[in-house]
Amino acid sequence: MFVASTSIMIKDVPREDRPRERLLKLGPGQLSNQELCAILLGSGTREESVMVLAQRLISHFEGLHLLKEATIEELTTIKGIGPAKGVLLLAAFELGKRMNQYTPNDRYVIRTPKDGADYIMEEMRGLNQEHFVVLFLNTKNQIIHRQTIFIGSLNASIVHPREIFREAVKRSAASIICAHNHPSGDPSPSQEDIHVTRRLVESGKMIGIELLDHLVIGDRKFASLKEKGYL
CATH class of the missing domain: 1.10.150.20 (5' to 3' exonuclease, C-terminal subdomain)
Known part of the structure; x- marks a missing residue:
C-alpha cells in the first residue's frame, strides 16, 4: 500500500x-x-x-x-x-x-437467537444511547415489522407492555422479539433487563402473543435471555 x-x-x-x-x-x-x-x-x-x-x-x-x-x-x-x-x-x-x-423482498425468517441478533447487529452495536426495538413476527417466524419503541436507559416504568402489544395486535403479529443495545459493548443482561423481560412474558401470555426472546446487543456479540433461561 x-x-x-x-x-x-x-x-x-x-x-x-x-x-x-x-x-x-x-x-x-x-x-x-x-x-x-x-x-x-x-x-x-x-x-x-x-x-x-x-x-x-x-x-x-x-x-x-x-x-x-x-x-x-x-x-x-x-x-x-x-x-x-x-x-x-x-x-x-x-x-x-x-x-x-437491506434485506431482500422475501421476509427475513428468525429460527435462532443468532438470526435475530444478525438482523439488527450492525444497526444497533454502535449506538451511543440505548434503543429498545421490537421485531414483530408472523406464524412462520418471518419479520413483518420492526419498530423502535423508545430511546434511553431501560426501565420497567418506561417500557409499557401496552405500547408493544398494541402494535403487535395492530400488525396481527403471532409473536415478538425484543432487543436493546448496551452502548458499553458488553451484552451481559442487567437485573432491570431480566425484570422487563419477565414482565413482557406475562403480558404476552394474557393476550396470546408470545415473547420469543429478548436480545441484548453488544459490540459484535449478544446475549439471549431465552438461552439464559429467563423466558
Whole structure:
C-alpha cells in the first residue's frame, strides 16, 4: 500500500500506485481505509496530498467507528474538507448503513437467537444511547415489522407492555422479539433487563402473543435471555 508524505502530491505518484488505479486493478477489497477515503475526497490541498488528508480525517475520528457517525459540522472543522467534500462523505456513510440494513423482498425468517441478533447487529452495536426495538413476527417466524419503541436507559416504568402489544395486535403479529443495545459493548443482561423481560412474558401470555426472546446487543456479540433461561 502506498502511504503519501506531505511533500508528495498524488500527481507525483506513479499511476499504478494511485488509489483509483489500484481499485480498478485489484478491487475495492484490497484498498486500505485511507485509500478508500482518498477516493471519496477526490483531492487534497495545496499543502498536502489527498492521501495525507484522508489519513488525517481517519485519525481525527480515531478510526471508522466514530467517523461513520460524524456530522457535517464535525467534518468541515477539518482543514481541507469543505461542505462539498463533507456532503459526499456523509452520503457514502449513509449508503453504507442502508446497504447493511437491506434485506431482500422475501421476509427475513428468525429460527435462532443468532438470526435475530444478525438482523439488527450492525444497526444497533454502535449506538451511543440505548434503543429498545421490537421485531414483530408472523406464524412462520418471518419479520413483518420492526419498530423502535423508545430511546434511553431501560426501565420497567418506561417500557409499557401496552405500547408493544398494541402494535403487535395492530400488525396481527403471532409473536415478538425484543432487543436493546448496551452502548458499553458488553451484552451481559442487567437485573432491570431480566425484570422487563419477565414482565413482557406475562403480558404476552394474557393476550396470546408470545415473547420469543429478548436480545441484548453488544459490540459484535449478544446475549439471549431465552438461552439464559429467563423466558
